[in-house]
Amino acid sequence: MRIAVDAMGGDHAPAAIVDGAVAAARHLEVEIALVGSTPAVEGALAAHAGWRHLPVTVVEAPDVVGMSDSPAAALRRKPKASIRVAADLVARGEAAALFSAGHTGASVMAAYAAFGAIDGVDRPALATAIPTRTRPAILLDSGANVECRPHHLLQFAVMGSAYARLALGVERPRVGLLSIGEEETKGNELTREAHRLLKAAPLNFIGNVEGREIYSGVADVIVCDGFTGNVVLKTSEGLVEAVESLLGDELRGTFSSQVGYLLSRRAFRRFRKRVDYSEFGGALLLGVAGLAVVGHGRSSVKAVRNAIAMAQRFASSDFIRRVEQDIGGVGTLTS
């Protein structure tokens, strides 16, 4: 199985991407197509002795969509952008899945353009695995659609449930609707109407969940519009950084010995890896007729490797067909 990797996308590209891809090629049953400027990619590969013996190929793509580019315009202007070339490899059947840590909007658009939507899905959504006190949960949409209608949230719930069944091994994932207040009359227009649709759908819908419950583990799948989902994830990221900084001050005050302080810092760093989105791998783009994993811009080497493993896992499980079947089952409810 071959995974197409956008070697040029991400804050630490191509080095971190190439390093992660090489680790995946070494340790997983996977071939890698590194898509990007050949000199840049080969330059990064040079750090890995013997890479030519690994199942790694370089696919030339001279252009890049930058982090500050307008994605629609950049994709139009740059047919040879690495994200477009990588998505096309998947669309042509030359790779089983796509990974990019580049501009999220551009990755979503390129995948949507290359793969098309699954029948019955109006909008693709980004699904992110988040840690909770118990097992991970799936939050979606984490940023693909800033404006959503109630039936989009229903489709997100169906796709998120398929994700949770496969990735978390939960038979009947508990679906929560992110809102403010638990009663179905609480929330805004979008959530009140979405609540009605979710209640009638063949899902294990547990009702509204408040922000406070996102990390408690009460729900396996949490649906919301992409504006709210993105704010939630980024707020969490910033809060963990602030906690680390403020807690450092407290710990410095508590421990008379330098040793205790260092031990606590080490514990915190390990903890942070459990909640750090840049460590996790990536968000899965749901609703398109092909597999795409979108990484955090700050993806580390380990995150890239994890994201490739995730892409491989979904690609070997006939995931797209499962989502098609599930979406087919609720199509009549929304039309």
Place this chain on the structure above:
Amino acid sequence: MRIAVDAMGGDHAPAAIVDGAVAAARHLEVEIALVGSTPAVEGALAAHAGWRHLPVTVVEAPDVVGMSDSPAAALRRKPKASIRVAADLVARGEAAALFSAGHTGASVMAAYAAFGAIDGVDRPALATAIPTRTRPAILLDSGANVECRPHHLLQFAVMGSAYARLALGVERPRVGLLSIGEEETKGNELTREAHRLLKAAPLNFIGNVEGREIYSGVADVIVCDGFTGNVVLKTSEGLVEAVESLLGDELRGTFSSQVGYLLSRRAFRRFRKRVDYSEFGGALLLGVAGLAVVGHGRSSVKAVRNAIAMAQRFASSDFIRRVEQDIGGVGTLTS
């Protein structure tokens, strides 16, 4: 100066409310009107020897708006509900400010009905002080309005700036608009249009801020609709709880000695107080022509005392008139 305290509102009412009010009466230059069922309030007061020598009076209000009541209906049905009687005391000039830790929606509605809106304000907003890596910042709306229009966010920014000037002592508070993406073209319809209005207003507007920056200290005032604001605050609350639980696991693993573990837990508990909204006092209701501080349902004794101190501080500073003046200055921009 007299503060009207809704003695019956909150998860631990009347005990925690009465205890906090007594602490305020003992240590601050303030009189307290405890509004609620006289037997219940006097029962809680009985725990404080010599309370009759304190500047504390009990004002009878036999009814309560419960946490699960529909606030509009409950307020209509119960003219003698503690929150209504307390708000009426302020409206009649018999108290300078109101504090309640009861049903937030009911507190907002009761204050709005009793005080009316400030000229030029279309919607009241709840403003919450949040900790950042540097000094606190003001987030609003934290839940009074689930649906907002762009000019509401402009009014929130003006009122939030007045709050920050007084409470944080910042001459020109930096105002950020909570959105996804820093460019003004990013975000949803609401934030894109609000960005345009904020840019043209006589404010120190620094542009969009992302969720990740809320706790970084880049902005003194962060404006958003009440749905988003409420989700942000409750997500943060839940995340801090999850961090505490997960970090406990890590620390147990790190420290061989029980002593080190206990020291770390103590440090974490101290840290948590810095970020726990139930410790802070309360949210200030902005835009109504009277002072109201709304506490967290789980308000502790200390939080009640802090909230009363906050109400007193705003009441002695002619705050409402300052907001009226500031709102007057932008009125022509939005009409």
